[in-house]
Amino acid sequence: MGSALNIGKLFGIQLRLHYSWFIIFVFFTILLVSPHWLSPSWWIIGIITCLLFFASVVAHELAHSLVGRANGIPIKSITLFIFGGVAQMTKEATRPGAEFKMAAAGPACSLAIGGLFFGLFWLFPPDIAEPIATMVYWLAYINVALAIFNLIPGFPLDGGRVLRSFLWQVTGDYQRSTRIATQVGRGVGYLFILGGILIAFLRPFGLDWFSGLWLVFIGWFLENAASASYRQAKWREALFKFTASQVMTSNCPVVPSSATVNQLVQGYIFTGGHHLFLVADEGKLEGILTLQNITSVSNQNRDVTQVKEIMTPINKLKAVRPDQDALSILEQMDENDMNQMPVVSEGRVIGLIARDNLLRFLRIRSVLGI
Ligand SMILES: [Zn+2]
Structure with a gap:
């Protein structure tokens, strides 16, 4: 997902706000305040309610994350x-039990929060100020709705993950279970789109065209997410079959750390087509350099910038073994926010793996039909 604001950390997990979230915040606030435009108290309570809704969604995701972490699945951000x-x-989870617990934790948390607000609503005296009662009821309703929506058995929704964990438990085949769960996810997406179109045109039960359009939008999003998960599962499956020594680039030129970026571009990249470099002085490895590092330098500075200023130094690198599978290497890169890793055998760097290399490797293989 593209641009998002970092708004802080919770339990060591980065919390991010995608710009599209503001649309839903404004939409819900307007929805809640709409019949009472001129009342300041409705506005204040409307905004507080949307912030509580925000907290409810964070709690749902935190439930997934903390249960995941307790089961050996690291979470980087929400x-x-x-x-x-x-x-x-x-x-990804390595056991169906862990996957089930992690997937079920989110909806369970939302149901608990929904129940809490329903309880509050009943406990309130009947003559309670109307805006508060409305908001408490709305929060109860929306949290239960959130739990139910997420339990729809289409991957990558929580229900789809629960479905995969069941299939995985029964068949013992992770890959096949993922394929089935993502295909069900695509089917659910198409059903939403179809239902949305029918509602928009027939407008049953007093529903308006906007509800139909919204449903189409959700269906389209679900179908896309399920297709992406399917492709990702295929890639992971393919990467798992290869070792570091099969996917690494082994003919990386060695350049001195004092070389300028321009020398590198003229001497190696244009003529030799190289895009990965080992940086070494007098036989001692100092770091590695990729095309990505070079693009961070503006054109006019390429004459004065030295390789050592932009390279990834050796102390910031994590080495992998030549027999390690490519999937675990990609996971290691994700976990450590790295884009490249040296392959080390008996204390010697025998090659480099860059993130885009892995993807290029798979693309070439699929073009060749291997
Ligand atoms: Zn969830």
């Missing part, structure tokens, strides 16, 4: 966007 929240994992 992003809130127009359709709710998403927790970014750097690794």
Whole structure:
């Protein structure tokens, strides 16, 4: 997901706000305040309610994240966007039990919060100020709705993950279970789109065209997310079959750390087509350099910038073994926010793996039909 604001850390997990989230914030506030435009108290309570809704979604994602972490699945960040929240994992579950617990934790948390607000609503005396009662009821309703929506069994929704964990438990086949769960996810997406179109045109049960359009929008998003998950599962499956020594670049030129960027571009990149470099002085490895490092230098500074200023120094690199599978290397890169890793055998660098190399490797293989 593209641009998002970092708004702080919770339990060591980065919390991010995607710009599309503001649309839903404004939409819900207007929805809540709409019949009482001129009343300041409704505005204040409307905004507080939307902030509590925000906290509810964060709690849902935190439930996934903390249960995931307790089961050995590291979580890097939580992003809130127009359709709710998403927790970014750097690794998939390795056991169906862990996947089930992690997936079920979110809806369970939302149900608990919904129940809490329903309880509050009943406990309130009947003559309670109307805006507060309305807001408490709305929060109860929206949290239960959030739980139910997420339990729809289409991957990558929580229900789809629960479905995959069941299939995985029964068949023992992770890949096949992922394929089935993502295909169900695509089917659910198409059903939403179809339902949305029918509602927009027939307008049953007093529903308006906007509800139909909204449903189409959600369906389109679900179908896209399920397709992306399917492709990602295929890539992971493919990467798992290769070792570091098969995907690494082994003919990296060695350049001195005092070389300028321009010398590198003229001497190696234009003529040799190289894009990965080992930086070494007198036989001692100092760091590595990729095309990405070079693009960070503006054109007019390329004559005066030296390789050592932009390279990734050796102390910031993590080495991998030549027999390590490519999937675990990609996961390691995600976990440590790295884009390249040296392959080390018996204390010697025998090659380099860059993130875009892995993807290029797979693309070339699929073009060749291997
Ligand atoms: Zn969830």
